[in-house]
Amino acid sequence: MAGIANIAALYLLWESEERRKRKRRRLWVHDILRRRPQLGEFHHLLQELRLDDGRFQRFLATGDSFRTIATSFRVGASTVASIVSKGVTAIWDCLVEEFMAVPTTEDWRLIAQQFEEQWNFPLCCGAIDGKHVVLKAPANSGSQFFNYKGTFSIVLLAVVDADKCFRIIDVGGYGRTSDGGILANSVFGQALRAGDLKLPADRVLSAAAQRGPLPHVFVADEAFPLRTDLMRPFPGRILPRERRVFNYRLSRARLMVENAFGILSSQWRIYRRVIELRPELAERCVKATCVLHNLLRRTAPTAAVRDCLPVGVVLPLPGLGRVAANNAGREAIRIRETFTSYFSAEGTVSWHDTIV
Template sequence: MCAKIKATKQKRMWCKEWLRRREDIGSHMTILRELKHGHEADFINYMRMDPNTFYKILSKVEPYIMKEDTNMRQSISAEARLHATLLFLSTGCSYRSLQYSTRISKQSLSAIIPETCKQIYEVLREDYLKTPSTPEEWKNVSNDFWRMWNFPNCLGAIDGKHIVIRQPPGSGSYFYNYKGTYSIILMAICDANSNFIYADVGVNGRVSDGGVWANTSISQRIVNHTAGMPEDTKLPGSDKTLPFVFLADDAFPLQRHIMKPYPYQKQTTSERIFSYRLSRGRRTVENGFGMLANRFRVFLAPINLPPEKVDIMVLACTALHNFLRKDEINQYSQPEGCLETECLSDGIVAPGEWQQTSADLLGLQVVGRNASIEGKVVREKYMEYFQGEGAVSWQNKFLNDSGNVSYNV
């Protein structure tokens, strides 16, 4: 009997030689450190933030993402891990492409980026993504809405956005939405400065807007009266006592604490004015999503990652958005034309550039939700207020014959 000859299999290296040289001269990390000293403008153009901001974030997450060297291999530094993660979020390039610029294998990137996103969210959420929980904290949000957007007793603007993903293997139509794509939904509330004060992500794209909102923790706390919301109070300059409300669009149910526009068909002048004043306040969440997609361009194309990894990535981006908006606003300013704006002198609203470029972040458009009787009463009282004591001098300029806001398109 012939002896069996075992084919010798060539042993594979644990890491390719060119990947191990990430710390050598000419590597991406070397360029990053060189730009840090004396080339700040180029650093900002490259990383979408200045060196101080990058290393401030690094100081927060480094204790949680740094790894120890072993006898077998040198670990990937915390600096390189954060650099790769922010580069992925800001460009949306694939792991395969990113490995050549970071000298980190795509297999390692697939573990490093979700882990770093999770730690970014964990270290930032307490200070930068905190939902108000006391009447005083909610009133601070309300005061800003009245001062900046002329809507009283407003606790935030609500919207839901589809984050488009590649169809997960074996998922069938579970993530398939009405627009013909696969997605998970980001449900968020923004304050008057377009900062996120609440974010819930992960519900599959098939679920309706009402179903998403009703199952969020904040919605359940509102229903159970455990959200810490203030008691009903008088509107500025008026004897009308009304509840504090959130501003929403047609996709949401009209309730005591949720205001949405009147149906667009056959609106009266008073109803049109109310709808304009509400849509003006809702601009904060629309612009919030616009800034998110403009700075973190990973959202501009279907994300080819498992849904659970997309969830934590989205939460990390919302926390980073707030961090940059609050602490590094000069480095997070938006290009001219990016945000939706209005000209009070001629009554023209200019849609933001993000409305054309971020088609994958379209809002939920389902209409016809049942309205509660109490919600209708509250809306009518707000409508009367905007026609009387709460009127602003320019509000009639923004109405056209169809009852919609005038856009410069």
């Protein structure tokens, strides 16, 4: 009898648990959210936008707050935060291999060829610069994110090719760190210093065999150090003609990264506002916009997406910005001097006299 009683008791417990599971959980939902299918943007405007790829964008493209988007779509702000977090992560994971894979030796060679043909700087594998992405001051961060411009930011360090596509990026450096320091601490900078980027072998410049082979280099502004693999302008304003020619030729190639940043900010208006996100999520948003920038430039060659300076445009010499320490080694100085002499001799162009 005791066994039957135990079985009966277990059955009653099981039946009670099943009834509890079947019982519908009651949650209070605001009337505004209840009318989501009738009035929310997802069920109406978004369905129309799907027919127009150029307008089918939201948080990254508009920079709207989570609260604004939540109201438009009639969902909770925490739901929007979760969607954005998962969305930008998925964008990066799905697109990075196709649109921002680390360049191979052949890729670097093609980039250098494009810089020489389009921007008259031979052996250049990319233009480097840093962009401050302005954030709301992170909690308990002290002065780590406080930059020289008086705002709080993380830094996007980018290597850009001759077509203004991002080839390598490093996101998340503290705003207080200089561009040179960001480069030194980045994975790219460490790989460059260790010789792990698989750059092409040294090559003789066209019609200048007597100058000997030169290494492939990157170009940057005055905030970066002069190295054998990194060319920066000569400091100062009163310079001999040859050095002014070199500075102009370098600045012309370096403008590719500045133009890329300009297009990025224009296309993704999240950069036009103070980003009110945790630094970790802001980093993922920046990475997503960079890989989407590459996708658009390679697959949607419209005037709006490919807004850039025409090939051959003559640009004025830029003024000096922040100047980094320039304790360069002898070999780095020799390489820059060789480029300098080449640009005013075998590598001269017809419009030098007009500019310099």
